[in-house]
Amino acid sequence: MFDSYLENTLLYYPQKCINCLRCTQVCPHGVFAEGKEHAELMQPAACMECGACVRNCPVQAIEVQSGVGCAWAMISAALRGKGMDSGECGCGGEQMSCCGGGAKESFSNREEMSTPED
Amino acid sequence: MDDDKKSSLSCSCASGYDTTSFIDLTHNKLVSELRTVTGKLTLNDRFDHFLARWGMNRMGHIVKPGLYKMGRPNADSPVLVSANYTLSFDAVRSALAGTDCYILVLDTKGVNVWCAAGKGTFGTEELVHRIAWSGLSSIVSHRNLILPQLGAPGISAHEVQRRSGFRVEYGPVRASDLPEYIKTRKATPEMRRVQFSFKDRLVLTPVELVHVALPTLVAAIILYLLTGPLAALAAITAVLAGTVFFPALLPIIPTHDLSTKGLILGVIFAIPFAISFAANPIMPLWTDLLKSLVPLLIMPALTAYLALNFTGCTTFTSRTGVKKEIYRYVPVMVLMAGSGILILVLLGAIWLMEVI
Ligand code: SF4
Ligand code: SF4
Numbered sequence: 001m002f003d004s005y006l007e008n009t010l011l012y013y014p015q016k017c018i019n020c021l022r023c024t025q026v027c028p029h030g031v032f033a034e035g036k037e038h039a040e041l042m043q044p045a046a047c048m049e050c051g052a053c054v055r056n057c058p059v060q061a062i063e064v065q066s067g068v069g070c071a072w073a074m075i076s077a078a079l080r081g082k083g084m085d086s087g088e089c090g091c092g093g094e095q096m097s098c099c100g101g102g103a104k105e106s107f108s109n110r111e112e113m114s115t116p117e118d
Numbered sequence: 119m120d121d122d123k124k125s126s127l128s129c130s131c132a133s134g135y136d137t138t139s140f141i142d143l144t145h146n147k148l149v150s151e152l153r154t155v156t157g158k159l160t161l162n163d164r165f166d167h168f169l170a171r172w173g174m175n176r177m178g179h180i181v182k183p184g185l186y187k188m189g190r191p192n193a194d195s196p197v198l199v200s201a202n203y204t205l206s207f208d209a210v211r212s213a214l215a216g217t218d219c220y221i222l223v224l225d226t227k228g229v230n231v232w233c234a235a236g237k238g239t240f241g242t243e244e245l246v247h248r249i250a251w252s253g254l255s256s257i258v259s260h261r262n263l264i265l266p267q268l269g270a271p272g273i274s275a276h277e278v279q280r281r282s283g284f285r286v287e288y289g290p291v292r293a294s295d296l297p298e299y300i301k302t303r304k305a306t307p308e309m310r311r312v313q314f315s316f317k318d319r320l321v322l323t324p325v326e327l328v329h330v331a332l333p334t335l336v337a338a339i340i341l342y343l344l345t346g347p348l349a350a351l352a353a354i355t356a357v358l359a360g361t362v363f364f365p366a367l368l369p370i371i372p373t374h375d376l377s378t379k380g381l382i383l384g385v386i387f388a389i390p391f392a393i394s395f396a397a398n399p400i401m402p403l404w405t406d407l408l409k410s411l412v413p414l415l416i417m418p419a420l421t422a423y424l425a426l427n428f429t430g431c432t433t434f435t436s437r438t439g440v441k442k443e444i445y446r447y448v449p450v451m452v453l454m455a456g457s458g459i460l461i462l463v464l465l466g467a468i469w470l471m472e473v474i
Contacts, residue, residue: 002373002374002375002378003374003375004374004375004439004440004442004443004446005374005375005434005435005436005439005442007438007439008436008438008439009438022275024310025267025270025288025305025310026267026270026288027310028267028268028291028310028311028312028433029311029312029434030307030310030311046434047436048433048434048435048436049436049437049438050236050270050271051236051271052235052270052271053270055270055271055272055273055274056270056273056274056275056276058276065437065438066271066437067437068236068430068437069429069430069432069435069436069437069439069440070429070430070440071426071427071429071430071440071443071444072427072429072430073430074437074440074441074444075444075448078444084441084444085437
């Protein structure tokens with residue numbers, strides 16, 4: 001009941017898939033997995049709408065309304081009278097950064113991590 | 119390039135231009151610049167990382183975009199792509215210490231790979247531009263680039279290949295897996311998953327704390343002057359709960375939503391204050407009860423709000439989910455904090471009337 005993350009905007013059209021497996025390589029949450037004739041959608045609820053699969057699918061077999069899941073950016077956009085989705089992640093901004101501290105570090109030296117999927 | 123000239127704060131390990139070896143490699147074709155870098159992190163680098171982690175000089179942790187060489191690479195050596203944020207670049211070069219390779223650094227305006235990919239600065243356009251600008255095609259004989267997996271939201275691999283002739287390979291999420299990946303050219307499912315360990319979450323707490331330090335201090339001083347040290351301590355505790363304890367304890371706090379996790383944590387931290395506020399033998403029972411309600415209403419609301427804001431730092435929250443959280447819980451937080459403040463004002467008025 002109190003899980004806001006059960007639904008997302010991810011859509012997959014397996015009939016379009018050419019089985020290049022790009023989506024399985026780029027998804028950081030294992031949402032797609034290798035299948036026999038096409039990629040399989042394994043755990044759609046884990047999608048964080050990063051948009052990596054959409055951008056890298058050569059045949060537009062995936063759709064997602066990607067964006068930054070940053071409450072601060074959304075609330076401040078709403079307070080400024082703009083649409084919530086117009087809020088940009090504060091990364092790189094002078095005053096506030098939603099991930100400027102390097103949280104979303106790629107190729108980082110993070111070790112033994114575990115995603116909180118309680 | 120203007121931007122390159124501007125970025126004077128280049129990586130301390132970059133020893134500058136290396137045109138001689140470069141000309142050899144490129145058959146006398148003169149290209150912009152090839153910098154030399156080592157995999158060794160100096161004390162200066164570590165100090166820079168420390169400042170970055172504390173959110174100090176936020177835009178100053180940059181290296182010059184362009185092509186770097188590590189060790190003694192030849193035309194067959196791998197080319198890795200990174201961002202011009204010192205934490206990203208240094209993670210790559212230190213993980214690859216002892217490997218002969220090239221590192222192509224994109225201009226992400228000092229933002230880490232994943233965030234820059236989300237913003238589009240670690241993007242197809244910039245990569246295609248840097249490939250051409252660095253003269254990479256005349257330096258290496260192969261046409262492969264190893265990109266960080268988390269750069270994928272900004273890069274369209276097929277588009278890059280079409281426009282530059284270079285094939286994009288997505289390497290592992292973590293730099294520590296790079297040596298293994300370079301050996302096998304295969305990433306295991308484990309290498310492809312992003313995770314969010316205790317250590318990852320803990321390194322985020324300083325920057326979260328710094329963001330709210332000033333308003334917290336002001337609030338604490340005002341509360342101290344108005345009602346005494348306990349109220350000031352309550353404000354500081356609620357902020358610490360939201361910015362330090364919440365990230366640290368994230369997976370073990372029950373419920374899924376970050377706001378409800380924050381509310382739970384806030385209530386736990388508010389209970390001792392509620393008990394101390396209520397334990398006043400001189401005051402009538404109903405004022406004691408009202409007083410104990412104040413921390414129980416305001417502290418969880420504040421902690422939950424800070425917890426909600428942590429969505430931008432996590433590695434798993436979707437925009438759809440965050441939006442739902444905002445609609446669901448921000449009204450609750452406002453209601454709780456508002457009623458708490460109202461009771462506080464009421465208690466203040468009663469006290470004033472008694473004094474008069
Ligand atoms: S949008 Fe991101 S998280 Fe969602 S399925 Fe695609 S790659 Fe995975
Ligand atoms: S990226 Fe697109 S075409 Fe390739 S496997 Fe995934 S869905 Fe299929």
